[in-house]
Amino acid sequence: MTETGRLVLAGAPIGQAEDVSPRLRAALAGADVIAAEDTRRLRRLAADLGVTIGGRIVSYYDANEAQRAAELLEDLREGREVLVITDAGMPGVSDPGYRLVRLAVDAGVRVTALPGPSAVTTALAVSGLPSDRFTFEGFPPRKPGERARRLAELAREPRTMVFFEAPHRLAAALAAFAEAFGPDRQAAVCRELTKTYEEVRRGPLAELAEWAGAGVKGEITLVVAGYAGRGPVPVEDLVPEVAALEETGVPRKQAIADVAKAAGVPKRELYDAVHREPRR
DSSP: OOOOOEEEEEOBOSSOGGGOOHHHHHHHHHOSEEEESOHHHHHHHHHHHTOOOOSEEEEOOGGGHHHHHHHHHHHHHTTOEEEEEOSSBOTTSSSTTHHHHHHHHHTTOEEEEEOOOOHHHHHHHHHOSOOSSEEEEESOOSSHHHHHHHHHHHTTOOSEEEEEEOGGGHHHHHHHHHHHHOTTOEEEEEESTTSTTOEEEEEEHHHHHHHHTTOOOSOEEEEEOOOOOOSOOOGGGGHHHHHHHHHTTOOHHHHHHHHHHHHTOOHHHHHHHHHHSOOO
């Protein structure tokens, strides 16, 4: 019986090719199959490193992830080493990788990783915000209503929060954050981390939203301070949050449920508080 292969998740540099480890250089040269989010970027990285890739290169990105994962599992079952690499950072963290890892684990295939630079922890470290406890939330929803609901759930999250965001959506996202978390909540916009034009802009959400309105380019990681409030939240103070969600198109019943869950208050109490206010 053929021994199964090995799945290797490779952390790619988020900016400088020099951040690549000797282990990743060797893995790129020795893997039987390399599944790359962008095959052109992979070849450019290999050229920058002076590495000759001897294995087969296949594309592995969002649109073909499900089909390609099944194909790569067959390579693993046939004893091949499959290396997964994304454009930047670790596969599976807001990038393709999870489906293949799940298939490999279920099939009893060994899964390991070559750690590398991470935009999440790099941004957290330079943000100047508390880093002892944090939560990674990935990309916020694109649609305003869905985004408002998600941020309402996070409004009283006590841990520092890390997000990714596209540069052309940054201003709108920061404005939504200021609406949900309050204009004075501290945050840091980390742009082009480790690259030539790296920039970290720190300040209250409202100020950052105004700054981003002029246009921002590059890869963005956003770090937002957690909720610093203490003690139970009066349900009357939550009524405006329900109203804000309703204005985005969320039904009142759902808005009450979402806000009550996020604040940790009984839904019935918030329902009563909302209905004590004059209906709009």
